[in-house]
Amino acid sequence: MRHLRGHERVSGLEQLTGYLFVLPTFLILGVFVLFAAVYSLWISLMHYDPFFHTVYPVGLSNYKYVASSQLYWFSMLHALEYTGVVVTIQTFLAFFFAVLFNEKTPVSRFTRAIVFIPAVTSSAVISVLFIWVFSAQGLLNAFLVHLGVHPENWLESTTWAFPAIMGLNIFTTAPYFMIMYLAGLQSIPSSILESAELDGVRNAFQRFRYFYFPMLKFTVFFVVVLGIIGSMQLFDQVFIMTDGGPGNSTYVPLIYIYNQAFVFDNFGAAAAASFILFVIILILTLAQRRLISEVRWA
Amino acid sequence: MSRISPRRVALLALTVSVQLILALIYIIPFYWMVIKSFRFTIFANFPPNLLPTLQTVGNYVYVWHFSAFPHWYLNSTLIALSVTAASVFIGSLSGYAFARLRFRGRDILFYTVLATLMIPFPVVIIAEYILMVNLGWVNTYQAVIVPSTASAVNVFLMRQYFTTIPQEVEDAAKIDGLRPHQIFFRVAAPLAKPAYAASAIYTFIGAWNSFLWPLLVLHSVKMFTLPLAINFFKGANGSQIYWNQMTAAEVLTMIPTIVIYVVFEKYFVKGIALSGSKG
Structure with a gap:
């Protein structure tokens, strides 16, 4: 933060303007994030039925209910598995895309624009489009038959539905995170790259290890953290493509929360489930921060 | 070489x-x-x-004339434009205050804004939904618009940009006798056009494509936004999906964001660079 300059007296008018300028942000974030979070915590300790206006405290029984729900932990394991696979692959793939497309040639600009299309497209459109891609008569099978793979209805298979959704999300988020790396790459002065080349850092691995990674460490950190937060909150694609099925094989925490609240009217349990999810996301992102700061000292 | x-x-x-x-x-x-x-x-x-x-x-022709598509298009446009206008304007006011104006508690307030980024959306959806029920806002435009009118990301992005504008420019305006809010509107804001553009683009695309929150609060078919309509199309004919009509609806839904991307391509990288630099 910039220090106050000199001993110049801050006018009352400037103070007042400052407060007025930040007021709208605090009203909205105060109500819809800070208050809502506390309110959620309160709801998680209640039996809450907003339609019949029956509200009474039930202690920790919502938490007990959720914690003893096999389906909830099943969905949580799914989310962790999904996060592990998707974040790992997309973090590397996005980096590869960024290095590949970080040139100013017309071909590079044109192809980069095409690859970026899924990142600006509605998740609903993508999901419905890929229901077809993964269908028995879809694009994926049309391609795979040439490799001798037996056609499959991917989204109706308990084995393949979840990997299919993972694949779809890597496909759409890799270009999104590519942009973050590109921003990072473009902030590196080109003189540093040239001097690295003169120093004989020529092969790709060395270049990554000694040059890109140290320069882009914080971008990598952001990509991983945003990836974890996004993956743990997976909803749109599952809801539209499989709704948790077949046989709960794509069930994830947000589907559980959604169903508890909006299918079973069990708002207290939904709030409790969302708090448990919050704690797990928090632990994962903090662990990440620890990891990255250790890398810095290494 | x-x-x-x-x-x-x-x-x-x-x-x-x-x-x-x-x-x-x-x-x-x-x-x-x-x-x-x-x-x-x-x-x-x-x-x-x-x-x-x-x-x-x-x-x-079918999608446009024999479904509520024009209405859905209007809903999406209205919501996305309102969210963008409000969120970018409010974000720039607060971003400027955090970057340039001096008032007691400024740093604590700024870190509070940043701290809200740590709270993932699922934690607040239940409470926010019940809030909407109690306000009687379920199935209204304001249920989708109002909670998104302030964004910590936009505040942060604008603040980062305003700190890069040379202080001297504003000092000159101060000597000319301009008041703080006049300096913002007449001097600082016009200099921050790239930041406005970047945050407007990201906010618009996010609002246009948003799915979960509209799904929770917009219940009647007439109130749907385009992503909800796409999902609705999928389920409307039982298990049989009319792929051809569906794809026409998808193409129409994608066009605005693709056009924005093609026209404002350079701001996409710039927007991220702005929010990433100088932590």
Whole structure:
């Protein structure tokens, strides 16, 4: 933060303007994030039925209910598995895309624009489009038959539905995170790259290890953290493509929360489930921060 | 190093071919969607015919005239524009205050704004939904618009940009007798156009594509936004999906964000660079 300059007296008018300028942000974030979070915590300790206006405290029984729900932990394991696979692959793939497309040639600009299309497209459109891609008569099978793979209805298979959704999300988020790396790459002065080349850092691995990674460490950190937060909150694609099925094989925490609240009217349990999810996301992102700061000292 | 070595040429050829292959992989599903939207056949045939054919524009006519599509388009446009206008304006006011104005508690307030980023959306949806029920806002535009009118990301992005504008420019305005809010509106804001553009683009696309929150609070078909309509189309005919009409609806939904992307491409990287620099 910039220090106050000199001993110049801050006018009352400037103070007042400052407060007025930040007021709208605090009203909205105060109500819809800070208050809502506390309110959620309160709801998680209640039996809450907003339609019949029956509200009474039930202690920790919502938490007990959720914690003893096999389906909830099943969905949580799914989310962790999904996060592990998707974040790992997309973090590397996005980096590869960024290095590949970080040139100013017309071909590079044109192809980069095409690859970026899924990142600006509605998740609903993508999901419905890929229901077809993964269908028995879809694009994926049309391609795979040439490799001798037996056609499959991917989204109706308990084995393949979840990997299919993972694949779809890597496909759409890799270009999104590519942009973050590109921003990072473009902030590196080109003189540093040239001097690295003169120093004989020529092969790709060395270049990554000694040059890109140290320069882009914080971008990598952001990509991983945003990836974890996004993956743990997976909803749109599952809801539209499989709704948790077949046989709960794509069930994830947000589907559980959604169903508890909006299918079973069990708002207290939904709030409790969302708090448990919050704690797990928090632990994962903090662990990440620890990891990255250790890398810095290494 | 102006000498072109064979190694360089080989590397360039490799780069270009990988770029082209990736672009091909990424374009095919969308290409297929577009050609399908101009065809008659309801049932998919295998293997899919990927040759471009223009059989009919009937799918577009159907979607536009025989569903609530124009209404959904209007809903999406209204919501996305309102959210963008409010969130960017409010974000720039607060971003400027945090960057330039001096008032007691400024740093604590700024860190509070940043701390809200740590709270993931699922934690607040239940409470926010019940809040909407109690306010009587379920199934209204304001239920979707109002909670999104302030964004910590936009505040942060604008603040980062305002700190890069030389202080001297504003000092000169101060000497000319301008009041703090006049300095903002007449001097600082016009200098921050790239930041406005970047945050407007990201906010608009996010609002246009948003799915979960509208799904929770917009219940009647007439109030749907386009992503909800797409999901609705999918379920409307039982298990049989009318792919051709569906694809026409998808193409129409994608057009605005694609146009924005093509027109404002340079701001996409810039927007991230702005929010990432100078932590």
